[in-house]
Amino acid sequence: xxxxxxxxxxxxxxxxxxxxxxxxxxxxxxxxxxxxxxxxxxxxxxxxxxxxxxxxxxxxxxxxxxxxxxxxxxxxxxxxxxxxxxxxxxxxxxxxxxxxxxxxxxxxxxxxxxxxxxxxxxxxxxxxxxxxxxxxxxxxxxxxxxxxxxxxxxxxxxxxxxxxxxxxxxxxxxxxxxxxxxxxxxxxxxxxxxxxxxxxxxxxxxxxxxxxxxxxxxxxxxxxxxxxxxxxxxxxxxxxxxxxxxxxxxxxxxxxxxxxxxxxxxxxxxxxxxxxxxxxxxxxxxxxxxxxxxxxxxxxxxxxxxxxxxxxxxxxxxxxxxxxxxxxxxxxxxxxxxxxxxxxxxxxxxxxxxxxxxxxxxxxxxxxxxxxxxxxxxxxxxxxxxxxxxxxxxxxxxxxxxxxxxxxxxxxxxxxxxxxxxxxxxxxxxxxxxxxxxxxxxxxxxxxxxx
Amino acid sequence: xxxxxxxxxxxxxxxxxxxxxxxxxxxxxxxxxxxxxxxxxxxxxxxxxxxxxxxxxxxxxxxxxxxxxxxxxxxxxxxxxxxxxxxxxxxxxxxxxxxxxxxxxxxxxxxxxxxxxxxxxxxxxxxxxxxxxxxxxxxxxxxxxxxxxxxxxxxxxxxxxxxxxxxxxxxxxxxxxxxxxxxxxxxxxxxxxxxxxxxxxxxxxxxxxx
Numbered sequence: 001x002x003x004x005x006x007x008x009x010x011x012x013x014x015x016x017x018x019x020x021x022x023x024x025x026x027x028x029x030x031x032x033x034x035x036x037x038x039x040x041x042x043x044x045x046x047x048x049x050x051x052x053x054x055x056x057x058x059x060x061x062x063x064x065x066x067x068x069x070x071x072x073x074x075x076x077x078x079x080x081x082x083x084x085x086x087x088x089x090x091x092x093x094x095x096x097x098x099x100x101x102x103x104x105x106x107x108x109x110x111x112x113x114x115x116x117x118x119x120x121x122x123x124x125x126x127x128x129x130x131x132x133x134x135x136x137x138x139x140x141x142x143x144x145x146x147x148x149x150x151x152x153x154x155x156x157x158x159x160x161x162x163x164x165x166x167x168x169x170x171x172x173x174x175x176x177x178x179x180x181x182x183x184x185x186x187x188x189x190x191x192x193x194x195x196x197x198x199x200x201x202x203x204x205x206x207x208x209x210x211x212x213x214x215x216x217x218x219x220x221x222x223x224x225x226x227x228x229x230x231x232x233x234x235x236x237x238x239x240x241x242x243x244x245x246x247x248x249x250x251x252x253x254x255x256x257x258x259x260x261x262x263x264x265x266x267x268x269x270x271x272x273x274x275x276x277x278x279x280x281x282x283x284x285x286x287x288x289x290x291x292x293x294x295x296x297x298x299x300x301x302x303x304x305x306x307x308x309x310x311x312x313x314x315x316x317x318x319x320x321x322x323x324x325x326x327x328x329x330x331x332x333x334x335x336x337x338x339x340x341x342x343x344x345x346x347x348x349x350x351x352x353x354x355x356x357x358x359x360x361x362x363x364x365x366x367x368x369x370x371x372x373x374x375x376x377x378x379x380x381x382x383x384x385x386x387x388x389x390x391x392x393x394x395x396x397x398x399x400x401x402x403x404x405x406x407x408x409x410x411x412x413x414x415x416x417x418x419x420x421x422x423x424x425x426x427x428x429x430x431x432x433x434x435x436x437x438x439x440x441x442x443x444x445x446x447x448x449x450x451x
Numbered sequence: 452x453x454x455x456x457x458x459x460x461x462x463x464x465x466x467x468x469x470x471x472x473x474x475x476x477x478x479x480x481x482x483x484x485x486x487x488x489x490x491x492x493x494x495x496x497x498x499x500x501x502x503x504x505x506x507x508x509x510x511x512x513x514x515x516x517x518x519x520x521x522x523x524x525x526x527x528x529x530x531x532x533x534x535x536x537x538x539x540x541x542x543x544x545x546x547x548x549x550x551x552x553x554x555x556x557x558x559x560x561x562x563x564x565x566x567x568x569x570x571x572x573x574x575x576x577x578x579x580x581x582x583x584x585x586x587x588x589x590x591x592x593x594x595x596x597x598x599x600x601x602x603x604x605x606x607x608x609x610x611x612x613x614x615x616x617x618x619x620x621x622x623x624x625x626x627x628x629x630x631x632x633x634x635x636x637x638x639x640x641x642x643x644x645x646x647x648x649x650x651x652x653x654x655x656x657x658x659x660x661x
Contacts (some may be wrong), residue, residue, distance in 0.1 A: 069484050078496050098526060100646040224647055228529065235524035242515035246524035 005247075007435070008268050008275060008317070010282030013041035014230075014421070015412040017237035018428045019281055020095060020441065021190075024244035031275060032241060039238060041283055043417055045072035045229030045354065050163050051312075055391045066356030071089055072229030073354065075338035075393075076415045077346035077363035078424075079104050079329060082214035085425035087224070092442040095236040102352055105325035107215075109187035110332040111179055115383065118187045123213065127187035127318075142174040142184075146208055157208060162202040170201045174229035179423060182333035184208065190419055192342050192367065193334060209309040223420070227353045251440055254286055257299075257409065265408040276445055279435055281410045284398035289414075301411055302398040308365060308417050309373040312391040313384055315360040319347055324441050326360075328349040329419060332379055341367040343380040344419050359417075367417050368394065410435050457508045458619055459530055460612075464537035465548035466519050469571040472602035474511055477612055482603050499616045500607075507529065507616040509533075525559065533565040533615050540570040540599065543580040545587075552620060553593060557577075564656070565618050567596040569611055574601040 006028040018041075020030045039046055046054065048061040048068045061068070080101070081084050090096050108115045111130055119125040125139045148156045160170060171181050185191050189207035196204055214222030226232045242248055256269035257280065267276035284290075288300035300420045318324045330345040337343065347362035348354050355361050364380035373394060381387065400411035413427050432440040462470040473483050478497045512529040512531070517523045534550050538545040549568060556566060568590045570581060583599065591596035596614060600607030 056462040087649055096649050101649060102646055218647055224649070227646070228526075232526055235526040238524060240516070241514060242517045243513075244518075247519070248517050249520040252520075275529065 003029075003275075003277065005029045005277040007031075007191065008033065008277040008280045010034070010268070010280065010286040011041045011412075012036075012039045012234050012250070013237060013283050013412070013415070014043040014234045014237070014303075015415075015424050015427050015431075016041070016281060016283060017234035017241070018425075019412075019431060019435075020091060020246055021095070021237035021240035021244075022089075022428075022432065023435075024228075024241040024246040025093065027244075029239055030246040031249070031277065032238065032246055033249045033252045033270070033282070035251070035253055038251065039159035040075075040231040040234045041285070043076055043234055045074050045075075045231030045232060047071045055393070060432045064419070067361070071354065073361060074363065074451055075310075075312075076230070076350075077310065077344065077365055077419070078230065079346060079373045079420055080419040081210065081422065082217040082222050082224055083210055084214065084420060084422050086421040089425065089428075089442060090236075093237070093240055098239055099226045099232055100237040102227060102327075103218050104221045104225055104327045104329060104348075106322055106328045107187065107221040107223065108322060108328055108330040109183045110330065110336050110383070111183060112336070115330055118183060120148075129181060131177075131180055134165060135180055137339070138175050139180055142171075142176060145174070146205055147212070149205065149376065155317065157345055160201070162205050163200050165201050166198055167201040167204045169196040170204075171197070175347060178335065182335050183331075186342050187331045188212070190331075192417055193340055221329070225327065225352055229352070229354045237381050257287070259407070260418045263407055264265060278410045279404075279410065281412065281431060281435065284400070284414055286399070287411050289396065289398045289408070295390065301401055303401050304396045305399050306397045306417070307368040307373075308397060309368050309377055309394050310363055310365040311374075311377055311381065312354075312393075313362045313364065313381070313387045314389040314390065315347075315362055315384060316358065316385070316388050317382060317385060318349070319345070319358060319362065321383075329420070330380075330383060332383075337379045339366070339376070340369055343419070344378055344417065345380050346419065360361050365417060405434060453504055453506060454507045454621075455508055455620055456619070458532035459509060459512065460509045460615070461512045461527060461531045461534045461560075462514060462537065463518065463534055463549075463552040463586040465539075465542075466516070468537045468539040468542070468548075469602045470535075470537045471513055473535070473569070473571060473611070474513060474607060475598065476602045476605055476608045478511070480605065482605070484603075484631045493653045495611070499613055500617055505621070507619065509612065509616075528559040531560050531564055532619060533567070534560065534566050535569050535611060536595075536617070537569050537571050538581065538586070539572050540586075541572055541575050546570075546581050546586060550589070553595065563613060563620075565596070566593075567598060567611060567615055568593075569597075570599040571602055573599050573606060574603045608617065635641050 007023055007030050009016050009030060009032040012034040022030045024030050048065060048071045051073050052059055052061050109118045116130045119128040125143060126136050131139055145158060150156045177360045188211045191203045211222050218411050253270050254268055258266045258269050258274055260266050265280050267274045284302040289302045319328060322328045327348045332343040334340055334342050341365045345362055345364050347360055349360040350357045362384055364377045366377055370376060397414040397416055399413050404410035411433050412431060416423050429440045464470050474495055478495050496508060498506045498508045500506050534556055536549045538549040570586055587597050598607060600610050600611055
């Protein structure tokens with residue numbers, strides 16, 4: 001620990017591991033530490049023992065659930081959207097060689113008390129029970145408009161301007177019903193609330209195209225999932241970092257962020273050792289978030305934005321109404337249940353090697369709006385059928401209070417309530433730019449695999 | 452028509468016992484005296500010819516230094532079919548470390564994993580601290596394969612991997628990696644549905660669009 005590093009990274013969540021992987025490939029000397037004895041931080045997947053240690057420290061898992069090692073229970077519910085930025089990073093860094101992916105079998109949306117498959121093409125829209133006959137025609141025209149749109153061909157614009165017209169006005173132009181807008185905006189564009197409607201249409205257009213192109217890539221659903229759980233993702237990037245010289249220390253207490261007289265970062269103290277580095281990157285829990293790290297350097301460098309409730313539910317059956325899919329996403333748009341934020345369900349099963357055979361694990365989550373959060377997710381829990389067991393947690397979402405440009409302390413954001421990893425990659429790109437001083441450009445690993 | 456089987460092989464052992472050097476000798480028949488620690492190691496594969504009709508392809512995982520502070524990820528052990536646990540015959544402490552790695556393998560890896568205990572640096576036998584008898588006795592007690600080799604001279608290196616290749620079960624499910632399945636035509640243990648290869652642009656051939 002007496003060496004000096006370019007960057008110390010604290011916490012082995014996905015955001016931090018992607019960063020340390022990319023920084024190591026870039027030639028930076030990285031020391032990566034985690035106070036836990038496992039990889040992944042908040043984006044870990046836990047076995048039964050670890051799950052019980054976290055949620056029910058005084059109990060042990062029932063023998064009926066089977067072998068401990070068959071379980072990899074995600075703490076945050078997210079999927080990989082096939083044509084998104086995380087896929088690009090996975091492919092460019094070639095960490096795909098450490099991972100195996102399977103599709104998520106279906107993507108569903110709740111409307112008027114029922115769940116239906118999310119249509120993603122004109123053809124599917126025409127067959128979907130989500131819309132009546134006339135509404136289908138209007139939706140078909142809307143999708144054709146988006147798919148045919150070319151920026152440099154005004155003939156495809158129908159007099160609309162994606163950069164100045166609001167999304168609301170585009171919906172209005174095609175006379176789409178509110179219920180249709182709900183599934184387009186929430187189940188395809190994947191917005192968590194309705195604020196997007198008042199904003200220019202382009203980001204929504206881009207999100208719908210991301211959804212439909214992801215859908216077209218593999219079929220069934222636009223989502224992929226790594227076998228053995230999401231916790232494999234940080235491990236794969238940590239291995240990338242290690243292969244490029246990154247040093248890894250798990251189970252390492254971080255006692256103090258050491259500063260110089262000018263308040264700039266100097267190093268990290270663990271016990272009576274201090275390791276020096278030019279910069280530090282870390283998740284919010286190392287910078288004042290939560291009670292456990294209240295000691296530390298004492299200084300609060302993050303602020304709470306929202307709280308999210310997540311209920312990890314063990315089921316003995318697939319979710320009713322999903323054609324017995326082994327994995328699904330279900331979105332309950334906020335309007336459908338008189339909320340401001342969507343309720344989101346992500347379910348995976350033994351097919352993804354995350355639990356023993358004939359078990360299913362669904363996570364129901366939403367951003368908390370009241371002082372009775374468990375009541376808020378009730379509409380989601382009701383869709384699941386009988387629940388064998390349930391682990392409920394409430395987490396705060398933190399965001400850093402400063403950019404790090406003055407003190408060389410760069411803090412990542414908590415994992416938000418969105419259903420995929422695109423905001424995680426945005427955070428990676430944002431931190432990268434502040435740490436390195438230029439945009440993140442993905443380059444191929446230089447060393448060829450040996451045949 | 453030759454059959455190819457693919458297996459995941461993991462290396463374990465204390466830092467500086469020569470894990471990477473053994474692999475470098477096996478895969479490229481090279482040795483580098485000044486190789487300090489594993490940096491930028493590629494994803495290594497090597498095939499051995501078992502008989503006229505059968506080749507074994509090893510997909511070799513190096514610790515990449517993550518063993519140093521006991522920070523190997525569970526991913527490392529996952530689906531490993533075989534392991535080479537290396538010690539340095541000139542350092543008796545390194546055999547003690549090897550013992551603890553073997554315990555770790557027995558705890559973390561699949562119970563059917565084939566483990567070879569390998570004493571490296573036989574070219575330095577004048578400084579030997581670990582006797583053959585001692586290591587062999589331990590290996591027998593734990594039902595491990597045992598051998599000695601020198602990554603520097605190449606002595607015994609091919610033999611280690613060949614001996615492992617001969618012990619691998621050719622009927623059992625192999626490495627579940629999707630790419631391996633695509634090449635070898637094997638199926639993953641989870642049965643049926645094949646994984647998705649992100650490096651390919653189009654849908655998998657068995658992708659059902661129903």
